[in-house]
Amino acid sequence: MFDPKAEAMSRDERAALQRHRLWGLVDRLLAAGGVQGRRLKEAGVSGGADVTLGTLADLPFTTKQDLWDHYPFGMLAVPRDQVAAVHGSSGTRGRPTLVAYTRADLDLWAAMCARSLACAGAGPGSVVHNAYGYGLFTGGIGIHQGAVALGATVVPMSGGMTERQLRLLADLRADVLTCTPAYALRLGEAAAEAGVELPALRAGVLGAEPWTEELRAAVEAVLPIKAVDIYGLSEVIGPGVATECLEQDGLHVNEDHFVVEAVDPATGAPVPDGEPGELVFTTPTKQALPLLRYRTGDIAALTRGDCPCGRTLTRMSKIRGRADDMLVIRGVNVYPSEVERVLLGTGLVVPHYQLVVDRRAAAPRLVVACEAATAGDPADALARALREGLGLSADVRVLPAGTVPRVEIGKAVRVVSWDGGDPPLAGLD
Ligand code: DLL
Numbered sequence: 001m002f003d004p005k006a007e008a009m010s011r012d013e014r015a016a017l018q019r020h021r022l023w024g025l026v027d028r029l030l031a032a033g034g035v036q037g038r039r040l041k042e043a044g045v046s047g048g049a050d051v052t053l054g055t056l057a058d059l060p061f062t063t064k065q066d067l068w069d070h071y072p073f074g075m076l077a078v079p080r081d082q083v084a085a086v087h088g089s090s091g092t093r094g095r096p097t098l099v100a101y102t103r104a105d106l107d108l109w110a111a112m113c114a115r116s117l118a119c120a121g122a123g124p125g126s127v128v129h130n131a132y133g134y135g136l137f138t139g140g141i142g143i144h145q146g147a148v149a150l151g152a153t154v155v156p157m158s159g160g161m162t163e164r165q166l167r168l169l170a171d172l173r174a175d176v177l178t179c180t181p182a183y184a185l186r187l188g189e190a191a192a193e194a195g196v197e198l199p200a201l202r203a204g205v206l207g208a209e210p211w212t213e214e215l216r217a218a219v220e221a222v223l224p225i226k227a228v229d230i231y232g233l234s235e236v237i238g239p240g241v242a243t244e245c246l247e248q249d250g251l252h253v254n255e256d257h258f259v260v261e262a263v264d265p266a267t268g269a270p271v272p273d274g275e276p277g278e279l280v281f282t283t284p285t286k287q288a289l290p291l292l293r294y295r296t297g298d299i300a301a302l303t304r305g306d307c308p309c310g311r312t313l314t315r316m317s318k319i320r321g322r323a324d325d326m327l328v329i330r331g332v333n334v335y336p337s338e339v340e341r342v343l344l345g346t347g348l349v350v351p352h353y354q355l356v357v358d359r360r361a362a363a364p365r366l367v368v369a370c371e372a373a374t375a376g377d378p379a380d381a382l383a384r385a386l387r388e389g390l391g392l393s394a395d396v397r398v399l400p401a402g403t404v405p406r407v408e409i410g411k412a413v414r415v416v417s418w419d420g421g422d423p424p425l426a427g428l429d
Pocket residue numbers: 088089090132137138139140206207208209210211229230231232233234235238239240296298318319322
């Protein structure tokens with residue numbers, strides 16, 4: 001563990017720490033006088049002393065819309081000249097989301113990412129091959145700072161240029177690979193094609209996009225690694241919010257800094273542990289952009305049982321999907337990750353697929369574009385598996401090898417919309 005005192009402290013001790021920090025956060029938000037402070041006042045909160053962990057669920061939410069409404073610096077809780085860096089997400093949904101960090105926030109972020117890397121067994125002296133994108137995206141620079149804080153050697157590759165990545169992975173004998181799961185798969189397949197062996201590699205810290213146990217198996221089949229899941233979002237800090245340990249049984253949430261709740265996405269009411277809900281985070285120790293009850297849109301279940309690794313941190317399940325990514329196909333609600341699970345679970349396709357939502361007619365149709373793993377046409381068997389597993393009727397198209405786009409840079413695009421004109425993928429009709 002990078003910080004055993006914090007990661008393995010007793011739950012009571014941690015609750016006391018959270019309560020204390022929450023108190024400070026509420027006071028800072030009230031003093032900053034922004035939208036969050038205003039809402040607290042409207043909720044009858046006049047100081048941090050009014051708030052306990054037990055009453056947190058009565059406080060108002062913060063949403064992505066708030067960040068957009070106060071773009072770029074309207075939600076700062078410190079003077080602008082104390083902002084040491086900005087990051088954000090590109091905004092595939094149209095608008096960029098920008099977030100700000102003070103120097104203290106950058107230190108906190110580095111420590112959180114160091115914890116994540118240590119979760120995968122990395123330590124001082126490890127060589128971390130970092131193929132998350134560098135730039136505004138938090139993946140590259142976040143993991144970079146974490147590797148430095150851990151005392152590891154970081155190789156700042158960013159995404160793309162796969163041949164060169166393989167060369168350096170082999171030459172520098174990296175033991176830890178950090179990138180998206182889809183890119184890990186691409187790297188593993190490219191290594192096999194090129195006959196490159198990577199005997200030093202032993203762990204992958206993969207995230208930034210949803211991926212299933214079935215995709216994990218596919219990655220671990222092409223690379224000599226244990227693949228652990230890392231979760232985070234720019235608004236909360238970036239990567240390092242939660243990470244799986246080598247037990248691969250849920251992601252440990254760094255809840256001494258990110259207090260987590262799971263709520264019903266429709267009503268906002270808390271859901272019981274073990275049941276999927278929308279993750280909500282409060283960031284009691286962040287300075288520049290502290291958030292109270294930020295609704296992530298990400299769906300996962302929380303559990304508080306012990307983990308053999310010794311961390312006492314609450315665990316979250318793998319992300320099932322985003323509340324707003326759910327597909328509704330002929331009355332059946334389904335997350336893209338559920339389709340991935342069934343498709344890859346059949347063993348009949350290679351782990352590259354794309355879901356095309358054909359919206360040209362009034363009732364949307366789901367076209368599943370994939371490639372066969374063996375000779376023969378598995379389309380009927382796949383359609384049957386989707387119907388039996390998910391109650392979903394889909395048109396399965398088995399395309400020639402190499403047709404489904406491979407991911408080189410950025411996040412995998414699993415779902416595309418077909419609103420008119422030519423099909424988004426060659427070979428569909
Ligand atoms: O993706 C931060 C990150 C970088 C996490 C590198 C892990 C590794 P954003 O670009 O702001 O930040 O996107 C955040 O990505 O709300 C989730 O919907 C999704 N996401 C992130 N990690 C996972 C994961 C980074 N492990 C959004 N599983 C989040 C599923 C994930 N979805």
